[in-house]
Amino acid sequence: MKTSVAVEERPKRVHKPKVVDVKSVDFAYAQTKREHLILQNINLSLYEHELVCVLGPSGCGKSSLLNILAGFQHPTTGTVMIHGDEQTKPNPDVGVVFQHPNLFPWLTIEKNIEFGLKMQKVAKEERKQLVANYLQLVDLTSASKKLPHQLSGGMKQRAAIARTLATDPKVILMDEPFSALDALTREVMQQHLLTIWNQTKKCIFFITHDVEEALKLATRIIVMHPKPGRVVLDTQNPLQSGRYEEGTFQYHEKFMELRQFFISKIREQA
């Protein structure tokens, strides 16, 4: 099916500081044959106060790319720079929010959020203050003394976001963070994320398989294709999320059109 929606194939020149710089990254899992490239020639720059959504069929390498950005895996060739330093191992400059909340189940919500601060030897008084702030930011002050299993899915995911934010990372990577939530909760969480993003002006790298979610959240949308994983589209979101207000954007005349465009783009090779 052909569409004629006009999307700019190059990201707009942004005058914000560069946070992440991926240069000609190839990647293959160690145990598999060298020829089985999972990612090929990835080049990508991410900037402050950007919210980049990554779309692509299952198995195209989205998570693999995120793992490399996080330092969980190492590129086979090429480099990843975070704020000018090469990324070699997981570190608090790069925060990660996983698909499942991944909280430490034996720690209260408060203690979970405090964990990163403690690891970075933030003084006790300051820690307390920061934890209180982030609890408030994600609206969990009243649940602070609870254990994760006593919270609902959405609350847990919010706590996970707060925990990541608390260590003040330069970039936040999120791997389908809301996919396990039910439709209504997901919508609430999207709101929350946008609010927080607008307040903290972080650079967020957000994987999703939901085109609608990408259109709602992203300032910029990346589409990947598999075998080997590569970026086939990298564009500003015409429905700039900055302008997002509930109940209005979905009536945007282009929404259905764009949705269809991205779906077909993802499917092209799948």
Place this chain on the structure above:
Amino acid sequence: MKTSVAVEERPKRVHKPKVVDVKSVDFAYAQTKREHLILQNINLSLYEHELVCVLGPSGCGKSSLLNILAGFQHPTTGTVMIHGDEQTKPNPDVGVVFQHPNLFPWLTIEKNIEFGLKMQKVAKEERKQLVANYLQLVDLTSASKKLPHQLSGGMKQRAAIARTLATDPKVILMDEPFSALDALTREVMQQHLLTIWNQTKKCIFFITHDVEEALKLATRIIVMHPKPGRVVLDTQNPLQSGRYEEGTFQYHEKFMELRQFFISKIREQA
């Protein structure tokens, strides 16, 4: 938010045979207090070649209603009639497709589909023929000798549908059957379901939490509210699924409007 979409609050008088008749059903779980009604005063008639989608916030009693229709639970008061006979226990007149495929993991796909026929003592020759037909209907002929765990999620769910169809039930109940599938597979499965439904003209009772799915599939949409669970809206789908063709319906001028209407309807009390 107020909407002024015109939906008829009464189902259209349908001149098709009545399949299911729910009369003033109340329901409470045995172990909970009598006063904690899960369902209150449910009245519902389902007809042949109807595809009824049920929407409602989590915990409003959708699954409980389905369990009663299936005979897994018994109404505290009121009756459920299937083709004029009172529903007292699970039986092959009422087929069920669960949220997870629920296939018998030690049987091949073929044997899974054959299971119900065998239980009903269909002669071997006939069984073979029927299994072959249904395998073809759900496009699984080539996977017939495989065990369920060797199949993808969508294939498994298709096998489950074939297994249920094979016993030629009067009504098929489906509890969020596609919610565990990824977005692309789900769309394919919806297509499949509509094709099968059009071929078999079954009465299908379909629970979903996805408004879009309901609008795409249903001939009729029911909205339930919780505490106690009750039907608050029962209406024909203005985007008659009979007219569904890929790529066209979503451009229906009313789609976004209807979607918003149902979402707000579901949320009203949640």
Place this chain on the structure above:
Amino acid sequence: MKNTLVATKSFKVKGLSFLSVLMILLLWTLLSTLKWVDPIFLPTPQSVLHSFISLVVEGYKGTSLVTHLSASLYRLFTALLLALLTAIPLGIICGYSKYILAIFDPIIEFYRPLPPLAYYALLVLWLGIDEGSKVALLFLSAFAPLFIATVASVQRVPQDRINGALTLGASKFNVFIHIILPSALPDIVTGLRTSIGITYATLVAAEMVAATSGIGWMVLDASKYMRSDIVFVGIIIMGLIAILIDSIIRFYQRLAFSWVGK
């Protein structure tokens, strides 16, 4: 070991269990009191109760019941403590590195299924007839299940959890202390329960050679003199102690690990 089978015990279920115990006691009383069964084979409940009281008051063969019990429990817990101090650290290391595990794996896989009495003879030869060989036997029984549970529990720590801690700035050491240990602990405690169960089953065997005290020795000795009443008392005491020990650990598990599996 596992929790009592009947998980959520309704009043009716509890009542039935109680009735069942009652029926057994009744049957026992009938069979023995009416002399349908020879009292050497089945002592009367009265005589068992009487023996119990006299055991409490006078002890058995010049040693008080408490001394017998504490001798056995001392052996048991010394062995368990030794197992804790060795199996858990070694298990954690082996859970970390499959190469180190590969070194110990064949040894443990080989000796684990062996009947303890088969190597007890060797232990006695090596360590003598004193407490040494007894504790060693119990230690070997305790070691394998605890080691295996520890290895598995460490291997089971989700990589995501470790990665999560790393991105929050935890050092490798902190990951070990703050992530691996608390994650593995519940499984290790469950392993400890299995381990105690297996070790407890070896207790009487350990008191078979040249013991002069211990509840297991008491039962063995009484059986040689056909004192069925004392054998019964011993068995009942052992059963109750086992249930008590397991209950305590289960209580602790519920208290400390409410988050597990949720």
Place this chain on the structure above:
Amino acid sequence: MKNTLVATKSFKVKGLSFLSVLMILLLWTLLSTLKWVDPIFLPTPQSVLHSFISLVVEGYKGTSLVTHLSASLYRLFTALLLALLTAIPLGIICGYSKYILAIFDPIIEFYRPLPPLAYYALLVLWLGIDEGSKVALLFLSAFAPLFIATVASVQRVPQDRINGALTLGASKFNVFIHIILPSALPDIVTGLRTSIGITYATLVAAEMVAATSGIGWMVLDASKYMRSDIVFVGIIIMGLIAILIDSIIRFYQRLAFSWVGK
């Protein structure tokens, strides 16, 4: 019991395990051949091998090794067969009805943790010193774990699966035959493995009283004459048999239950 710890064995891992076994053999050879350790404590590998050959050729004390082995395995498998025939049907019934379970639960919960030797004394009293008491001891060891595994496996059959079968027209009887049994079978077989492990551990104890054959008796008898070489042979044979039995069942599990947990 569980699978060997090192699950996916790379070449390197296998090599290390092999090296580890080799090192132990080497150390053993050195310690014993150079007489650093007294040969009654640690016979030389040569003498153990020699004893093994002479056991195979001449047997032990007039009875061939095969006869000893088959005597032991006969006891073991008779007990297991009896346990299978009782624990599984009873376990299935108890898995179905928590009320029937409530009747048997306290009995099994009480006797399960008891050291087998504690009640062996009673069994000998009741059943005499012949095969009866030996098989009974092994049977009781086998029964509890198998019963518990069966109950749990039946309780674990997903209600959805049963409901699914009912809506496909299965009668209650058919649900039992076509759904409950195949669903529970993999867990029952795993329970059987545990059960065999526990029963095997009791094997030597069962051959302690008045046996005249059996691999366990052989080890015990040899130890009375300080024949450490034969004790070693016996232990090695027992270890290998245990590993063999477990491997066979594991092989069957992989073959028959490829669908489990997927």
Place this chain on the structure above:
Amino acid sequence: TSGSENDVPKEIRLGYQASPNGELLAKARGSLEKKYPETQIKWIKFESGRDINNAIAGGSIDFGLVGTPPGAIGVANKLPYKVYYLHDIIGESEALVVKKGADIKSLEDLKGKKIATTFSSTAHYSLLSALKNKNIDLKKENITLLDMQSPDILAAWNRGDIDGAYVWQPLQTNLIHADGNVLISSKEVAKQGSITGEFGIVHEDFAKKYPNIVKGYISILNESVNYYHKNPEKSAELLAKELNLTPKQSLKTMQQLTWLNKSDQKAYFQSNGKLAHVLKDTGDFLEAQKDIPSSPDLKTYQQALLNNFSK
């Protein structure tokens, strides 16, 4: 390094058996305790010699008492001990007792019966020797020999699990009282050439370190035997408690073995003395029975004897 004359250990651990001989009398009279008041004396009871072998191998005891077969096994296995004193030669104190109802009048009648004894002991040796002397083959005659320790034999006897038992005292008396008849005793078997006896062993290290204690204990044993000869009734009363028999029964059992004092030892311990030969014969028999892989030469047995008596 051998110890000085006056070295006294903090503790002496003795593994004993309830055999009605000089050592048991010394224990009953507390002679050792009196002689070494500063030393802790620990008496540990064993049911048979094989357990004493194990105990001394593991270093759990300093002194022990074993019969000739376990002693030969120990020497053949080069256990770290020396024989320092022959307590007694066994006579009627060990015997084959059969159930009155079992209809056993001679060894030939044992066909198809179940007989219990403690394997690797003097009793086992005597039983096997008696059968061998009559050319009775266990397999052919379907005789089942069961290995049990004394208390288990009593229980099995009372339950009717066995038809007979070759046992020592005090169990022998108990079995006779429970409807038992003596069929043959070790006295007769000894006459046929298979002598059994009970002797004391001491751990090599202990003997090296405390030679004077060994000498001291020998003199206690000598004194004990002499005391018995002078005061048999009084001795019987003392042993009655240890044996759990009446004084009268005790005296009878004491008379059923030959007590040997220090002067009697020479004949057994001097070069080419009797004891080494008895041990050698026993060892050879055990080798023929496949109980031990090989019986060493006579010299090895001779070297195992601590010769304190030829001087």
